[in-house]
Amino acid sequence: MLPSEIKYLSPQCELHVIDIPTIDGNLEKLLDKFLVSICEGDSDSELSLVKLRLRNFFEDKRKNTKMGAIAEFFVHLYLQESGYKQEFLFFNLEEGSIKKGFDGFFSKNSDTFLLESKSGSIKSKKISHKDKLKSAYSDLENYVSGKSEKGKNNPWKNAYNHASHIDVGTEKSIRKKIKKLQDNFDLGDYSNIDDFNIIPCSTIFLDGAWDNGMTSEILIDYEFISKFSGNTVKAICVTKESIEIFFNYLDK
Secondary structure (H helix, E strand, O other): OOOEEEEEEEOOEEEEEEEEOOOOHHHHHHHHHHHHHHHHOOOOOOHHHHHHHHHHHHOOOOHHHHHHHHHHHHHHHHHHHOOOEEOOOOEOOOOOOEOOOOOEEEEEOOEEEEEEEEEEEOOOOOOOHHHHHHHHHHHHHHHHHOOOOOOOOOHHHHHHHHHOOOOOOOOHHHHHHHHHHHHHHHOOOOOOHHHOEEEEEEEEEOOOOOOOHHHHHHHHOOHHHHHOOOOEEEEEEEEEOOOHHHHHHHOO
16 A cells, blocks of 8 residues: 555545655555556556556656656556546547546546646755645646636546546446536536545655655645635645656566
């Protein structure tokens, strides 16, 4: 299990803080268990083949893209392990690239959750989990309200396409919910972030030299999360030793 420290700010708001200094035997087993379902849903692909596909995906990508994808992957891993169902595939259906729109759409019991992930290197000027969480929250708020600076692309369209994939196995009631949101968005009938369960995420990569500073900082200064609007808010912060430790796992 991915160890986490959880701070409960209210019945509707919580912070999960995760450190990944290395990929040890237990984490490797966890990756082996969930990697295929994260990438391909309920496919019959062998683990070794999906690891190869994932490694090949990273080959021609810039470092920022690699960091972003790995950050998303480990958040998906944490949520799947925590009993959330991933209602999408890790890769964009049409391009074999990182999917567009929301970084994640999950369900648990009868509830659905929107996820946005932000990441960066410790070498970036003044980087912090606090700023990354605020950026992730802002993107979620702007996506659902039709105010995204990334354009007027309908984020629900890609969510619906993924949820309709047979290997994702999304329940019809959830697909209908997403389709309604997609149609409303096209009509200019946008949503309010208060209506959604949201999961803003931050990942910081330490470039190979472990340090507890990023974790200590967010565990001291986290009350700002209680100001995020949402039906429920689950903020996740991950500090990771490097991108290389994941590549080392994929190469095994």
